[in-house]
Structure formats: structure tokens, C-alpha cells
Amino acid sequence: MNVAAILKLKGREVFTTTPDTSLHDISKLLGLHGIGCIVITASDGKVVGIVSERDIVREIARAGATVLKEPVAKCMTTSVVSCRESDTIDRLMAEMTAHRFRHMPVVERGRLIGLVSIGDVVRMRIAEAEMEAAAMREYIATG
Ligand code: AMP
Numbered sequence: 001m002n003v004a005a006i007l008k009l010k011g012r013e014v015f016t017t018t019p020d021t022s023l024h025d026i027s028k029l030l031g032l033h034g035i036g037c038i039v040i041t042a043s044d045g046k047v048v049g050i051v052s053e054r055d056i057v058r059e060i061a062r063a064g065a066t067v068l069k070e071p072v073a074k075c076m077t078t079s080v081v082s083c084r085e086s087d088t089i090d091r092l093m094a095e096m097t098a099h100r101f102r103h104m105p106v107v108e109r110g111r112l113i114g115l116v117s118i119g120d121v122v123r124m125r126i127a128e129a130e131m132e133a134a135a136m137r138e139y140i141a142t143g
Helices: 003-010 023-033 053-063 065-069 089-099 118-142
Strands: 037-041 047-052 103-108 111-117
Touching: 003 089, 003 111, 003 118, 023 037, 023 053, 023 065, 037 111, 047 053, 047 103, 053 065, 089 103, 089 118, 111 118
Parallel strands: none
Antiparallel strands: 037 047, 103 111
């Protein structure tokens, strides 16, 4: 199973915004869409950062709630680790575990085409395990 299989199931919609968006507006977007992170893109659509609820909580703890007026550019992660459609789910799990993050943008030829979360990876793993168990039961019953 690979990233392409996950995108086929969940779709390719990614919530993005620009670096000048305030942390308050980012928080509203996270709440509105029920998501944990937003990819930050430049006007040409290139990924320039990623911000998650953790970044916002960290900034509020550091500087107080007035930080919500600041642009996301000040606290987003700029060294974004992305994946490709051909990457395996095992590879994604290894990357997410090694870097301790729960989201990976999918980028092909410099273009953002999807986003995979740890929830998507776990869901896929469970589906795989269920399919294997069903095949095994079928094999035992008919073998
Ligand atoms: P998360 O666990 O995804 O909520 O994010 C934890 C931290 O990792 C936050 O500082 C995020 O900005 C950062 N982060 C999340 N996803 C990525 C990614 N794909 N590449 C680089 N940093 C990330």
C-alpha cells in the first residue's frame, strides 16, 4: 500500500493559506475544518511552511494570547518534510515516528497534491489487517 492508495480513499483536498495569515485566523480555520494542521503556500502555490495546533499552543505558552495577532510566518515550520504518491505507508510511518510529527504534504513535481495524516495511515493499516484476516479465514474455510 502506498500514498496514492490513501489519496484515492480520502481525496486530494488540502487546506492552505499564505504566510501573512494571523495565528488567530489559522486557529479559526483549524476549528472550522476540524483539522490539526495547515500547509502554508506562496502566491505561486509552492509549499513554504506548515503549522499545526502544537505550534500555536507553544507560541501562546511562550508569549501569551496577544501572539494570535502575529502572522503565521513567525512560527511555522519552514523545513517541510513531504512525501510522494509512490511512497509506502511503512516509509511514512518511519518518517512520522523519526520526526515526531503527524502530517505529511504530498508533493509531485513541486506541486502540492494532497496531505496524509497519522490518522489516515492508521486507518489504512487497519483496513490492510482486516483484508489479510478475511483472506486467511477464506483460505481456511475453503482449503
Ligand atoms: P504535528 O504532530 O503534525 O501536529 O506537528 C508537530 C510539529 O512538527 C509542529 O511544529 C509542526 O509544524 C511540525 N510538522 C508537522 N508536519 C510536518 C512536516 N511534514 N514537515 C516538517 N514539520 C512538520
